[in-house]
Amino acid sequence: xxxxxxxxxxxxxxxxxxxxxxxxxxxxxxxxxxxxxxxxxxxxxxxxxxxxxxxxxxxxxxxxxxxxxxxxxxxxxxxxxxxxxxxxxxxxxxxxxxxxxxxxxxxxxxxxxxxxxxxxxxxxxxxxxxxxxxxxxxxxxxxxxxxxxxxxxxxxxxxxxxxxx
DNA sequence: AGATTGAGCGGCA
DNA sequence: TGCCGCTCAATCT
Numbered sequence: 001x002x003x004x005x006x007x008x009x010x011x012x013x014x015x016x017x018x019x020x021x022x023x024x025x026x027x028x029x030x031x032x033x034x035x036x037x038x039x040x041x042x043x044x045x046x047x048x049x050x051x052x053x054x055x056x057x058x059x060x061x062x063x064x065x066x067x068x069x070x071x072x073x074x075x076x077x078x079x080x081x082x083x084x085x086x087x088x089x090x091x092x093x094x095x096x097x098x099x100x101x102x103x104x105x106x107x108x109x110x111x112x113x114x115x116x117x118x119x120x121x122x123x124x125x126x127x128x129x130x131x132x133x134x135x136x137x138x139x140x141x142x143x144x145x146x147x148x149x150x151x152x153x154x155x156x157x158x159x160x161x162x163x164x165x
Numbered sequence: 166a167g168a169t170t171g172a173g174c175g176g177c178a
Numbered sequence: 179t180g181c182c183g184c185t186c187a188a189t190c191t
Contacts, residue, residue, distance in 0.1 A: 099173050109185040110173035139172025
């Protein structure tokens with residue numbers, strides 16, 4: 001399903017009441033490039049709330065840690081991808097790791113780490129945007145500009161986030 | 166089952 | 179700087 005929240009569109013897939021996949025918030029003209037589903041007009045309140053949380057994550061107004069406590073999600077990925085994403089979950093708001101850092105921890109190659117991140121089904125909730133290349137931003141499925149935007153937002157809002165701890 | 170493909174990295178000139 | 183070779187899980191064919 002696609003849910004509209006504040007002029008943004010968020011794609012989500014639920015199994016039962018568990019979120020198993022989502023997109024980042026996108027404009028109407030962008031969303032269908034990444035997510036072929038129908039826009040729900042009057043979504044259930046709980047779906048609406050999750051879409052709004054994803055919007056807050058996008059604008060750096062909520063920590064991913066807090067979002068993971070609230071959202072009923074399930075991470076359905078192969079074993080190796082799971083290992084990579086478990087490390088990514090531990091990256092602090094406003095901080096970054098490199099592909100190589102994670103590769104070293106898992107005794108694998110940076111390319112393989114990139115492959116795993118590319119198929120993160122829960123972007124923003126699992127902050128794969130916080131993994132960058134050693135000498136550049138690295139890639140991002142939704143475009144590097146979006147990655148840059150999210151990281152910049154988090155950097156600016158970091159002080160605010162710490163105040164709420 | 167084998168070939169190709171990256172959201173990368175380090176070395177060398 | 180720029181190229182070249184290495185890497186390895188996932189995705190084709």
